[in-house]
Amino acid sequence: MSLIKLEGISKIFGFGDASSLALDSISLTIEKGEFVAVMGPSGSGKSTLMNIIGLLDKPSQGSYMLDNKYVARLKPNQAAKIRRDTIGFVFQSYNLLNRLNIISNVSLPLVYKGVSSSRRLKLASDILERVGISEKEYFYPNQLSGGQLQSAAIARALINNPKLIIADEPTGNLDSISSILIMELLTEIHRAGNTIIFVTHNPELTRYASRVVYMKDGSIVQDEITPYGQIAKTAKQLLKPSLIRTEEDSLAGVSVLMKTIDKIDSRKNKKDKPKKNRRSKK
Amino acid sequence: MKPSAITSHFKLSLDIIYNTRWRNFWTILGIVIGLSSVVTIIAIGNGIKQQINYQLNGSSSQNKFIIQPVAINQSYSGTNLIKSLENISPTSSLSYLDVDGIQGFKNVSSISPFSILKSKVSGSIASDRNGVVIGSNQFLLNYLNISVNSGSFIDQTGDPTNSAVIGQNLAERLFGEISPLGATIDIGGNSFVVEGILNPVNNIPFSQIVDFNNSVFIDYNNAQKITSNNAYIYQEFLTIKDNQKQTLSSLQSHLNAINGNQSNTFITNLSEISYNSKNTLNLLTKLISIVASISLIVGGVGIMNVMLVSVAERTHEIGIRKAIGATNRQIVTQFLVESSILSFVGGIIGITLAYAVDLFIVLSTAIKPVITWQLVVIAGFSSIVIGLIFGSIPAIKAAKKLPIDALRSS
Ligand SMILES: Nc1ncnc2c1ncn2[C@@H]1O[C@H](COP(=O)(O)OP(=O)(O)O)[C@@H](O)[C@H]1O
Ligand SMILES: [Mg+2]
Numbered sequence: 001m002s003l004i005k006l007e008g009i010s011k012i013f014g015f016g017d018a019s020s021l022a023l024d025s026i027s028l029t030i031e032k033g034e035f036v037a038v039m040g041p042s043g044s045g046k047s048t049l050m051n052i053i054g055l056l057d058k059p060s061q062g063s064y065m066l067d068n069k070y071v072a073r074l075k076p077n078q079a080a081k082i083r084r085d086t087i088g089f090v091f092q093s094y095n096l097l098n099r100l101n102i103i104s105n106v107s108l109p110l111v112y113k114g115v116s117s118s119r120r121l122k123l124a125s126d127i128l129e130r131v132g133i134s135e136k137e138y139f140y141p142n143q144l145s146g147g148q149l150q151s152a153a154i155a156r157a158l159i160n161n162p163k164l165i166i167a168d169e170p171t172g173n174l175d176s177i178s179s180i181l182i183m184e185l186l187t188e189i190h191r192a193g194n195t196i197i198f199v200t201h202n203p204e205l206t207r208y209a210s211r212v213v214y215m216k217d218g219s220i221v222q223d224e225i226t227p228y229g230q231i232a233k234t235a236k237q238l239l240k241p242s243l244i245r246t247e248e249d250s251l252a253g254v255s256v257l258m259k260t261i262d263k264i265d266s267r268k269n270k271k272d273k274p275k276k277n278r279r280s281k282k
Numbered sequence: 283m284k285p286s287a288i289t290s291h292f293k294l295s296l297d298i299i300y301n302t303r304w305r306n307f308w309t310i311l312g313i314v315i316g317l318s319s320v321v322t323i324i325a326i327g328n329g330i331k332q333q334i335n336y337q338l339n340g341s342s343s344q345n346k347f348i349i350q351p352v353a354i355n356q357s358y359s360g361t362n363l364i365k366s367l368e369n370i371s372p373t374s375s376l377s378y379l380d381v382d383g384i385q386g387f388k389n390v391s392s393i394s395p396f397s398i399l400k401s402k403v404s405g406s407i408a409s410d411r412n413g414v415v416i417g418s419n420q421f422l423l424n425y426l427n428i429s430v431n432s433g434s435f436i437d438q439t440g441d442p443t444n445s446a447v448i449g450q451n452l453a454e455r456l457f458g459e460i461s462p463l464g465a466t467i468d469i470g471g472n473s474f475v476v477e478g479i480l481n482p483v484n485n486i487p488f489s490q491i492v493d494f495n496n497s498v499f500i501d502y503n504n505a506q507k508i509t510s511n512n513a514y515i516y517q518e519f520l521t522i523k524d525n526q527k528q529t530l531s532s533l534q535s536h537l538n539a540i541n542g543n544q545s546n547t548f549i550t551n552l553s554e555i556s557y558n559s560k561n562t563l564n565l566l567t568k569l570i571s572i573v574a575s576i577s578l579i580v581g582g583v584g585i586m587n588v589m590l591v592s593v594a595e596r597t598h599e600i601g602i603r604k605a606i607g608a609t610n611r612q613i614v615t616q617f618l619v620e621s622s623i624l625s626f627v628g629g630i631i632g633i634t635l636a637y638a639v640d641l642f643i644v645l646s647t648a649i650k651p652v653i654t655w656q657l658v659v660i661a662g663f664s665s666i667v668i669g670l671i672f673g674s675i676p677a678i679k680a681a682k683k684l685p686i687d688a689l690r691s692s
Pocket of ligand 2: 046048
């Protein structure tokens with residue numbers, strides 16, 4: 001049985017002349033245990049799709065089956081309980097509560113489940129250990145680095161042992177080393193049996209995925225299975241210098257992607273020509 | 283909702299309230315003032331009621347009656363029995379004959395005339411130009427809640443010697459530190475001997491007519507003597523043993539007969555009088571409480587306001603909480619906990635303020651407000667209820683936010 005089954009999902013924002021079609025009749029099936037990367041230019045509808053899959057938003061049209069239940073038209077409270085028990089979210093901007101320390105943030109979903117306070121602390125402590133920031137339990141979010149914050153956010157997403165983890169650009173605010181650490185962490189979680197969907201602009205990160213879905217203008221334009229450890233074929237195209245850059249894309253994030261590519265290139269160059277550099281300095 | 287979640291909301295609410303304490307301080311001021319004024323008003327009402335009880339029916343008021351020429355309901359507009367004397371003109375006074383006549387009635391255990399004279403009263407060191415002299419008899423002691431500190435009360439009807447009993451304050455004013463027992467007191471040019479001094483009497487607040495602490499008590503016969511039979515009886519205090527109904531009706535017809543068959547004397551049960559005055563007091567307390575409650579409503583609206591601001595400021599937080607699985611009810615609970623803590627804090631400060639105000643009233647007036655523990659509990663409870671009522675609109679507003687819209691706001 002598939003974990004996620006979307007059929008003809010559309011999402012329209014606004015009314016009349018001002019309306020825009022963010023998702024255009026999307027059908028997508030994701031099996032248990034998949035590690036799906038979602039790519040596509042800014043405004044292509046990736047976040048909208050994640051929000052609908054995560055029950056944060058409702059589709060305008062179409063049917064959605066999550067874990068054998070039809071969930072496209074749930075009441076707010078039913079959706080809340082499914083989010084609590086079945087889905088873990090990781091956001092680009094971490095979305096931790098600044099007023100709470102890390103362990104309280106991580107255990108917050110358990111509050112809504114009615115778990116006793118001592119048990120909450122125990123579980124949160126275990127998870128923080130697992131994501132490798134147990135020494136930061138009693139720190140507040142403003143005292144942590146981006147990578148540590150995202151680790152805490154992942155810990156919070158994991159605390160209810162959800163079947164599905166949705167990460168919308170989890171590395172979007174992180175430097176490349178932290179990005180790698182966070183992806184390694186997600187991989188580990190994936191190995192433990194979770195289904196993970198993540199959005200990324202960085203083709204490099206498709207190495208971690210088992211499947212890559214490409215979106216454009218609210219539609220899925222490509223869907224490929226890819227072996228672990230290798231950059232997906234279509235994503236690799238993006239790394240070629242011949243990549244056509246539209247103005248819109250460069251405005252809205254692909255420039256970030258290009259910077260990353262530049263870094264990767266320069267790293268290769270350094271490896272190739274260390275001696276030359278020394279010589280030229282002399 | 284499970285208790286652990288409530289505790290968690292509770293801790294966080296305290297933290298949030300502490301962090302925004304200045305804004306909150308101004309907000310709860312309305313609750314503080316409203317609640318402290320309601321508590322103070324009710325406490326004053328309680329205090330006055332207790333004092334009336336103490337003076338009028340220290341013992342059972344069921345068998346005590348007042349005979350007077352004016353119907354109680356016409357004359358009692360204020361808070362106490364003595365004040366009604368103002369309304370009675372001397373021409374309508376009762377005849378002394380009634381006293382003798384009634385005393386002989388079956389089942390009548392005592393009757394005291396109550397006559398008030400204004401006269402110059404002089405002691406050994408000072409005099410009082412407008413002294414209050416009460417002409418009565420020995421039964422007054424049983425009827426009113428007064429007692430003798432030293433010496434004795436007016437001994438018996440027809441006391442041949444000119445004996446007088448004086449109130450505590452008057453004794454100090456006219457005689458100073460030395461006990462005036464046995465000393466001579468001059469009442470309107472007549473010499474009396476001080477035979478007794480009263481214990482301090484708890485006067486009813488607002489009663490300026492008769493202050494027992496500043497009065498001289500003499501036998502009614504002597505009052506007649508020094509006024510050449512012009513000591514008018516304003517009221518008579520009657521105590522009946524048994525068979526009340528029958529005794530009362532025969533008394534009433536007796537009184538009507540001697541007054542030329544005009545029904546112009548009235549016999550009223552004491553409990554009815556204090557009931558009446560308590561009713562008036564209750565009504566007054568209610569009216570003022572309603573006015574004070576308006577300030578509570580203003581306070582509640584203040585709480586609503588600050589909670590609406592808080593909800594707006596924390597939209598993103600609400601989004602996060604919903605994303606990780608908070609139901610609408612859990613969000614409502616969170617904000618209700620916060621608003622009720624806020625108004626409860628206001629309530630506690632208000633109650634404390636009421637204690638301070640009452641202390642001030644005790645020190646500066648004759649009123650002794652009584653704050654009962656029930657009043658404190660009700661006040662505290664009401665403050666929580668105000669928080670819940672006025673917090674509900676902001677809380678529902680918070681819960682109704684769509685998770686994705688809330689998350690998107692920053
Ligand atoms: N709340 C919204 N109101 C109106 N339009 C929206 C809203 N959210 C997203 N959109 C539009 O939907 C399209 C897809 O947006 P989004 O899913 O955020 O893209 P991506 O995450 O791929 O960058 C965009 O054109 C965007 O402007
Ligand atoms: Mg997006």
